[in-house]
Amino acid sequence: MNSDLLVSLRAKDRSVLGRAVTVAENGGEKAERLLEIIKPLSKSAPIIGFTGTPGSGKSTLIDALVTVYRKRNLTVAVLAIDPSSPFSGGAVLGDRCRMNRHQTDGGVYIRSLSARGSVGGLSIGVSRVISVLQASDFDLILLETVGAGQSEVDVFELADVCVVVCTPNSGDDIQAIKSGILEIADILVANKSDLADADNTIKQLVLAQNLPSNKSRHVSVISTIATQGEGIENLADQISLQVEGIKEPRGKDTDMQTRRHLVRAIARQMEQNLLNEDNPKIDQLCASIINGEMNTNEAVSIWINHQTTRKTKS
Amino acid sequence: MHTDSPPRVLVTKIGLDGHDRGSRVVATALRDAGMEVIYTPPWQDIAAVVGLAQDEDVDVIGISSLATDHLLVPKLMQALKDTGLGHIRVVVGGIVPDQDEQDLLSAGVSHVFHPGCSLQKITEEVMRLAHAAREQAPSII
Structure with a gap:
C-alpha cells in the first residue's frame, strides 16, 4: 500500500495528492507516518x-x-x-x-x-x-x-x-x-x-x-x-x-535561522497542545484572569515558574 | 485535533448563470460556523469542479443554482463517482422546482435547500454531511 501511495504521488494523482495534503496539514501521528513514508x-x-x-x-x-x-x-x-x-x-x-x-x-x-x-x-x-x-x-x-x-x-x-x-x-x-x-x-x-x-x-x-x-x-x-x-x-x-x-x-545567517525556525515550530506545537489538551493549571489561570485576580502577564510568569518547578522536581 | 480539523466545503456555481450573491451569503455563514470554504467564481464546468474537489480534498460541494443550472448536477454526480469521489456530499441551493428535486436526490444529491431556508439549517446540515463524508473518505495511509 505504501508503494502504491508513492507511485500515485509521483504520478501527481490529484485525489491522492489532495488527501495527502490534508493529512500533512492536519498534523499528528498520521502526518508523521506519511512524512516517514514519503521521505525517500x-x-x-x-x-x-x-x-x-x-x-x-x-x-x-x-x-x-x-x-x-x-x-x-x-x-x-x-x-x-x-x-x-x-x-x-x-x-x-x-x-x-x-x-x-x-x-x-x-x-x-x-x-x-x-x-x-x-x-x-x-x-x-x-x-x-x-x-x-x-x-x-x-x-x-x-x-x-x-x-x-x-x-x-x-x-x-x-x-x-x-x-x-x-x-x-x-x-x-x-x-x-x-x-x-x-x-x-x-x-x-x-x-x-x-x-x-x-x-x-x-x-x-x-x-x-x-x-x-x-x-x-x-x-x-x-x-x-x-x-x-x-x-x-x-x-x-x-x-x-x-x-x-x-x-x-x-x-x-543559517545557524540563527535554523534556531529561530526550530524555536517557532516548537512554540506552534506547544500552542496547539495547550489549546487542545485538558490542563487544570491553564484552566485555573484562565479563571483567575476572568475573575480579575491577575492579568495575562502575571499568569504567564506563574505558568513559567510552574513549568520550571515541575522540571526540577522530576 | 486532526479528527476535528474544520470541514472543507467547495461553494461554487456551474453553468452560465452568474448571480453569486446567494453563494457568497452561504459561504460567509459556513465560515462563521467554523468551516473552511473554498470559494470560486461562477461559470465552472463539470470537469473543473471535479478537479477542484480533488485538489482541495473537500468534504461537501455546495452548488448554487438560480437559473436552471441545477439540471447539470446529475452530470456532476456521475463525474464525481467516475473519479472515485463518491464519498463527497453534494448539496444544491437556490431555485429548484419541486418536480426537479426528486431527480436530483435520485442522482445522489444529499439535500436541496429552497428559498426561505435558514442559514442555521444550512450550516447544520452541511456540518453533518461533512462528518459523514469524512467517515467514508478513502484512507491513503
Whole structure:
C-alpha cells in the first residue's frame, strides 16, 4: 500500500495528492507516518514565496506566472494561504477566484490553505504540506502568504526566493526603507503599474535598494500588470536567476535561522497542545484572569515558574 | 485535533448563470460556523469542479443554482463517482422546482435547500454531511 501511495504521488494523482495534503496539514501521528513514508521521494524543487499587502495582486500574479511556466513545460504546485476567522476558526479561501485557468491542467496543483490561527503569514502545517509536494515531483512550488502588513516575514524561512508584491500609492520613500517585509525580498514586484503614480513607486523602491548597505544580494525591482500578463516573462526569468543563485546556500545567517525556525515550530506545537489538551493549571489561570485576580502577564510568569518547578522536581 | 480539523466545503456555481450573491451569503455563514470554504467564481464546468474537489480534498460541494443550472448536477454526480469521489456530499441551493428535486436526490444529491431556508439549517446540515463524508473518505495511509 505504501508503494502504491508513492507511485500515485509521483504520478501527481490529484485525489491522492489532495488527501495527502490534508493529512500533512492536519498534523499528528498520521502526518508523521506519511512524512516517514514519503521521505525517500523527497527532492527539492525551489520554493518561491509571494507576499504583500491584501489586494496587491499576489494571486493574479501567480496565476499569470503559472501560465508562463506551463508554456515552458514546467509543472507547478501552488499553496495559497488565506486568513482564518479569529472568532469561528473558519475561513473563506478565495484565492481560487484569481487562479481560475488551471483547474483541469494535470501539470498544476493548487491548494487553498487556511492560516488556522497562525499570525506570521503562513499556516500551521505548511512545511509538512511542502514535503508532500516535494514528493510529488513538481518542478516549482509557489507559496502565497496571507495578505501581509509590515512584519509577516515567516515566508522568508521557508522560501528559497521571496517575491514581495507592492502597488502604487502604498507610501512614500520612508516606507520603502523601513524594516520588515521589504527587507526579505529577493525580488520586488511593482504590480498594477498601469495605475497613476506607478513610476514614482518604482523609483522609490529602486532608490531604497540602492542605498549603501552591507547586504550582499542584489534585489531587482520588476514592474508588472498581472491582469494583462505584462512583465510576467521578465519576472519568471528573474526568479530563475535567483534560483540558480541559491545553489550556493544564500547569504543568511543559517545557524540563527535554523534556531529561530526550530524555536517557532516548537512554540506552534506547544500552542496547539495547550489549546487542545485538558490542563487544570491553564484552566485555573484562565479563571483567575476572568475573575480579575491577575492579568495575562502575571499568569504567564506563574505558568513559567510552574513549568520550571515541575522540571526540577522530576 | 486532526479528527476535528474544520470541514472543507467547495461553494461554487456551474453553468452560465452568474448571480453569486446567494453563494457568497452561504459561504460567509459556513465560515462563521467554523468551516473552511473554498470559494470560486461562477461559470465552472463539470470537469473543473471535479478537479477542484480533488485538489482541495473537500468534504461537501455546495452548488448554487438560480437559473436552471441545477439540471447539470446529475452530470456532476456521475463525474464525481467516475473519479472515485463518491464519498463527497453534494448539496444544491437556490431555485429548484419541486418536480426537479426528486431527480436530483435520485442522482445522489444529499439535500436541496429552497428559498426561505435558514442559514442555521444550512450550516447544520452541511456540518453533518461533512462528518459523514469524512467517515467514508478513502484512507491513503
